[in-house]
Amino acid sequence: MLDGRNAYNAISRTAILSAVYGNTTWSPLCRVTRLLLGTEGLVGFYEKGQLVHSWKSTRGVRQGMVLGPVLFSIGTIATLRQLESSFPNASFTAYLDNVTVAAPPGMLGQVCEATSRAMRALGIDTNEDKTEVLNREGPVDMPAEYIRPFAHVLGAGIANDTESELITQFVQRKAEETSRLFRAQLWELHLRNTQWRLLSVSMPRVTFPPADAPPQYEQRRVVRRPRHRGVLGVIMDRT
Numbered sequence: 001m002l003d004g005r006n007a008y009n010a011i012s013r014t015a016i017l018s019a020v021y022g023n024t025t026w027s028p029l030c031r032v033t034r035l036l037l038g039t040e041g042l043v044g045f046y047e048k049g050q051l052v053h054s055w056k057s058t059r060g061v062r063q064g065m066v067l068g069p070v071l072f073s074i075g076t077i078a079t080l081r082q083l084e085s086s087f088p089n090a091s092f093t094a095y096l097d098n099v100t101v102a103a104p105p106g107m108l109g110q111v112c113e114a115t116s117r118a119m120r121a122l123g124i125d126t127n128e129d130k131t132e133v134l135n136r137e138g139p140v141d142m143p144a145e146y147i148r149p150f151a152h153v154l155g156a157g158i159a160n161d162t163e164s165e166l167i168t169q170f171v172q173r174k175a176e177e178t179s180r181l182f183r184a185q186l187w188e189l190h191l192r193n194t195q196w197r198l199l200s201v202s203m204p205r206v207t208f209p210p211a212d213a214p215p216q217y218e219q220r221r222v223v224r225r226p227r228h229r230g231v232l233g234v235i236m237d238r239t
Contacts, residue, residue: 001151002115003130007097008072009060012123013037016061016075026074033071037061059123072096079118087111095154097124108133109141136160 004010020026020033043062045053061068073096080092080099090103090111099119103111116126132151133142140147150159150166157170 001130001132001153002099002101002112002119003127004097004099004119004124005127007060007124008068009043009057009062010123010125011060011072011075013059013061015122016071019074019078020071029067029070029074032067036065036067037071069096076119076122079122083111083115083118086114093154098154100153105135105140107141112142134158134160 016037017033020029026033040056040058041062042054043057044051061071065071073094076094080094083092084090087103087107089107090101092115093100093102099115101108101111101115112131119126131146132148133140133146134149134151135142135147149161150157150164150170152158157167159166
């Protein structure tokens with residue numbers, strides 16, 4: 001997994017404008033894109049709700065811009081498609097500034113380097129501190145410090161061992177974070193039944209083997225019960 005450093009604020013506006021104007025698919029966005037990104041924008045730095053400094057921006061789509069995610073993706077999609085054409089044995093899955101690369105171990109380093117170069121051409125540097133490599137088999141041509149037993153893919157926790165405790169810990173942390181955020185957002189103003197609805201739609205996905213599953217899955221069900229109880233205990237504010 002490759003992560004772009006400050007990517008939202010760094011991507012080339014020229015790349016976005018060229019992509020929008022160069023493809024008739026995006027023609028309905030031409031005028032609004034020119035309005036949003038065709039001139040310098042003002043970026044403010046706030047402290048305790050007060051504007052303390054501002055500067056002019058000529059790059060990026062500022063976070064908070066309603067069309068920001070769409071324009072950012074349009075600016076990168078042509079590059080990703082070119083990478084797919086150059087490396088037919090690899091696959092690229094991007095969610096905004098996070099790019100997940102799947103490739104044979106012997107060529108992963110080459111593909112990741114090409115991806116980093118392509119992103120730099122758009123003005124986006126790779127955040128090496130967040131580079132993660134999940135290797136399932138064979139030697140991989142990537143630095144050892146990038147290889148992990150657990151990695152983040154599109155917001156999900158993935159491990160070679162599907163029963164890894166690292167997955168449980170990851171989901172529990174996400175559940176705790178969700179609980180903390182809801183309680184910080186005027187939680188007590190909601191009625192109790194509304195609180196449960198909010199939790200139910202925001203809780204991390206937990207897969208429960210059905211009770212009538214074939215016998216060969218019984219051991220898996222027994223193993224996962226403590227994990228499920230641990231995660232749900234956090235979500236339901238119980239220990």
